[in-house]
Amino acid sequence: MAQYKGRLTYAKGTYVEFVVAPNQDVDFGDILVVEGQNQDRFYIRAYDFKVKSRWSGLNGVGYLMSKLDENGQVANQEELDFYLGGNHTVKIAMAEQLCYVDQQGQLLNPKTCPNFFCEVHSLSGEDSALLDEMKGDLEIGLLKSGRSVMDLPVGIYGNKAITEHIGIFGTTGSGKSNLVKVLASSVMQSDHYGLLIFDVHNEYYKDLALHPLVKDRLAIYNTNPVNETATKFKIAYEEIEPDDILACGSFTEAQLDALYKMHAIWQENWMKYILNYDTADIVEELSGSTGQKFNSRTINKIKSLCWNLEKELNIAEQQERTLPQILQELELGKVVLVELKNISPVGEQALSTFLSKKLLQHYSGKDEQAKMSAKPVLVVLEEAHRFLGKKEVANNNVFARLVSEARKFNLGMCVVDQQPRLLADKVLSQLNTLFILGLASKADRGKLEAMCRKDILQQRNEIKNLDCGEMILATNYMRFAAPVKIHKFENFMERFQLPAVNPLTGVLPLS
Numbered sequence: 001m002a003q004y005k006g007r008l009t010y011a012k013g014t015y016v017e018f019v020v021a022p023n024q025d026v027d028f029g030d031i032l033v034v035e036g037q038n039q040d041r042f043y044i045r046a047y048d049f050k051v052k053s054r055w056s057g058l059n060g061v062g063y064l065m066s067k068l069d070e071n072g073q074v075a076n077q078e079e080l081d082f083y084l085g086g087n088h089t090v091k092i093a094m095a096e097q098l099c100y101v102d103q104q105g106q107l108l109n110p111k112t113c114p115n116f117f118c119e120v121h122s123l124s125g126e127d128s129a130l131l132d133e134m135k136g137d138l139e140i141g142l143l144k145s146g147r148s149v150m151d152l153p154v155g156i157y158g159n160k161a162i163t164e165h166i167g168i169f170g171t172t173g174s175g176k177s178n179l180v181k182v183l184a185s186s187v188m189q190s191d192h193y194g195l196l197i198f199d200v201h202n203e204y205y206k207d208l209a210l211h212p213l214v215k216d217r218l219a220i221y222n223t224n225p226v227n228e229t230a231t232k233f234k235i236a237y238e239e240i241e242p243d244d245i246l247a248c249g250s251f252t253e254a255q256l257d258a259l260y261k262m263h264a265i266w267q268e269n270w271m272k273y274i275l276n277y278d279t280a281d282i283v284e285e286l287s288g289s290t291g292q293k294f295n296s297r298t299i300n301k302i303k304s305l306c307w308n309l310e311k312e313l314n315i316a317e318q319q320e321r322t323l324p325q326i327l328q329e330l331e332l333g334k335v336v337l338v339e340l341k342n343i344s345p346v347g348e349q350a351l352s353t354f355l356s357k358k359l360l361q362h363y364s365g366k367d368e369q370a371k372m373s374a375k376p377v378l379v380v381l382e383e384a385h386r387f388l389g390k391k392e393v394a395n396n397n398v399f400a401r402l403v404s405e406a407r408k409f410n411l412g413m414c415v416v417d418q419q420p421r422l423l424a425d426k427v428l429s430q431l432n433t434l435f436i437l438g439l440a441s442k443a444d445r446g447k448l449e450a451m452c453r454k455d456i457l458q459q460r461n462e463i464k465n466l467d468c469g470e471m472i473l474a475t476n477y478m479r480f481a482a483p484v485k486i487h488k489f490e491n492f493m494e495r496f497q498l499p500a501v502n503p504l505t506g507v508l509p510l511s
């Protein structure tokens with residue numbers, strides 16, 4: 001039920017002020033409705049407050065001060081209450097009109113302003129046009145209204161948001177991992193999208209396993225699985241390309257040259273031969289084929305990197321391959337977890353690059369018809385600045401290419417980071433859906449304000465004060481950014497649990 005919150009006292013353009021009803025709370029970021037005269041409804045967001053009193057003038061303040069003792073303490077509370085009580089003091093909320101719904105129930109951008117003294121209410125089920133826009137098919141949380149949480153679900157529309165890229169930003173402990181889990185379970189529930197998560201801390205499986213559809217909709221890969229839940233990740237020699245190795249560090253001109261030459265000569269067998277031939281033989285072979293004499297140190301560096309990756313990523317002659325299986329699972333709309341905790345940073349970089357590149361190649365190679373039937377896939381990249389910082393993006397690595405090209409092919413990136421200021425501007429400006437959680441650093445908040453397409457400047461107060469599990473959701477297809485309490489994963493799961501069997505009768509309760 002809508003609650004009465006106050007009355008409009010001033011409006012100019014899209015700016016409105018209203019006096020808050022004395023017994024009501026209105027907080028930074030609350031979305032409220034002003035009821036117009038012809039059943040039209042104006043949606044506003046409160047972003048600041050001022051308190052006014054007939055005592056606000058210099059004389060008034062001076063008079064009140066004279067009622068305090070020499071330590072600034074109230075000498076006579078009753079007398080002071082008399083002066084301050086009643087309707088001498090009002091709290092005025094400053095708000096911005098976001099959009100409005102006309103008599104036909106159509107949601108429109110602001111066209112006019114509401115009249116003086118119209119009633120201001122909290123949102124309720126009646127505001128269905130507005131709520132539909134915020135609901136989405138991938139539910140994330142509930143609409144927040146000041147300190148309370150409303151029973152109004154908020155989420156994103158996967159078909160609009162995924163290929164337009166997503167950013168999840170928040171300081172450690174603000175609730176990013178919980179949000180990824182909630183998003184993953186909504187994806188599992190929906191069956192319309194694939195989700196590839198690079199799980200840097202191996203933290204997702206144990207929670208996602210609580211989802212009742214886990215058997216059908218979740219696949220886990222690990223290069224060295226400790227139990228049967230995860231599939232062993234393997235790569236065949238021919239699947240690896242020189243670029244996958246180059247992602248793992250910096251190389252001299254000579255090393256790059258040697259690597260590409262070896263690939264040109266040996267083609268898909270390049271890695272196998274580098275590993276199997278002696279350095280001296282390789283130098284000789286290169287000299288014979290290209291006329292160039294490479295230094296044995298150059299070859300050794302490449303050999304050593306290949307050796308490490310071969311061991312770590314199970315690169316071998318393979319009968320069964322995991323890559324085609326992963327690609328198929330993704331396009332069928334599953335959640336694929338790739339656990340990375342037990343491999344080195346270099347291995348992690350190689351593996352994430354390898355998979356992302358293959359996914360991009362696979363999707364970009366589809367003809368029109370195949371494109372229609374494959375589901376959109378979102379790639380979740382944690383601590384993303386390691387891959388999408390300014391330097392990395394300048395090198396146009398696969399993640400930079402995913403950000404700039406993927407949407408054409410029905411793919412999208414979900415960039416997760418605690419320090420958005422470390423990401424390249426080119427990446428930030430491409431993220432059309434932002435989940436902004438608590439960010440302790442002013443520099444990070446400033447960066448998002450500067451780069452975000454939605455004008456979130458007015459939500460500065462609110463963003464500064466976000467608690468754990470709270471966020472601002474800004475997406476380009478929604479008219480405004482919404483304050484959201486993200487579901488706590490464990491509570492969200494309760495909704496999906498199968499009804500318990502009655503221990504006495506042994507039957508399921510009727511639903």
Ligand SMILES: Nc1ncnc2c1ncn2[C@@H]1O[C@H](COP(=O)(O)OP(=O)(O)O)[C@@H](O)[C@H]1O
Pocket residue numbers: 170171172173174175176177178179468469470485486487488489
């Ligand atoms: N939406 C939420 N509601 C309630 N508690 C939450 C929520 N999100 C996170 N938390 C709590 O905060 C802690 C840190 O969350 P986490 O998702 O691990 O943060 P991050 O990944 O940003 O470091 C978790 O232990 C969790 O219990």
Ligand SMILES: [Mg+2]
Pocket residue numbers: 176177178
């Ligand atoms: Mg985390």
